[in-house]
């Protein structure tokens with residue numbers, strides 16, 4: 001999962017959730033850079049992929065893709081044993097994603113037949129005040145907001161990796177674009193689509209003079225994307241070491257060695 005304490009922000013949207021409309025959805029294609037790839041690795045070429053803002057007629061499909069293909073596959077939801085059966089949705093999270101879609105800060109990749117094959121859910125966050133250091137939200141606060149107990153483990157982890165009020169103070173910016181979640185349909189993975197979606201988010205943020213892009217990557221695959229795209233790593237938490245109030249959260253036996261840690265990144269643009 002990509003992002004951090006911003007979840008609380010979004011719930012307090014009177015201050016933070018900017019109804020920010022990116023430049024009108026101009027479909028564009030991004031040509032992936034040439035790079036050495038494993039033999040079974042193919043890339044979607046420039047004319048095979050259409051990148052654009054998610055439009056209202058695609059909102060429900062975008063959400064379906066998140067619930068069907070993000071939740072069961074994202075490393076941390078698996079670690080906490082979050083319920084991922086078909087049809088299951090976390091009300092608060094679904095609402096949060098809908099708000100991001102309505103703010104027109106989410107990007108999709110479509111194939112030539114018009115099928116959505118990947119989504120980047122993003123949000124623009126505004127600085128609220130000049131307080132130097134903001135306290136992180138607590139589990140009780142999240143529970144009061146209606147988040148399920150198991151999912152609070154994820155929210156607290158994300159907050160510890162990067163809490164947006166503190167990031168904005170630290171980086172001296174008044175707004176940022178946070179890439180909250182990136183998902184690509186299973187049959188289209190490892191073709192460079194996540195990399196292109198993140199690139200699209202950066203490009204659109206640049207167009208509207210947003211100075212900073214942030215993302216928390218819980219997957220080694222998106223971590224590779226960010227490293228390749230010139231993001232700076234800020235904080236790293238190894239899943240085996242993560243404790244909240246002296247309680248170890250993850251079972252070492254369940255940690256996938258491919259995805260050992262979550263890393264927060266930022267990029268000035």
Ligand SMILES: CC(C)(COP(=O)(O)OP(=O)(O)OC[C@H]1O[C@@H](n2cnc3c(N)ncnc32)[C@H](O)[C@@H]1OP(=O)(O)O)[C@@H](O)C(=O)NCCC(=O)NCCS
Nearest residue numbers: 001073074183184189190191192193194195217218219221
């Ligand atoms: C993570 C995810 C979005 C990656 O999408 P993708 O389109 O396959 O990513 P890309 O093709 O751009 O690949 C990015 C990097 O990860 C590597 N990678 C991707 N899938 C891989 C795999 N199964 N095994 C090994 N490496 C892999 C790629 O090789 C690439 O690195 P490289 O450029 O150094 O070769 C996708 O796997 C997914 O939807 N997972 C479920 C949800 C999730 O975990 N989201 C991210 C949470 S932060």
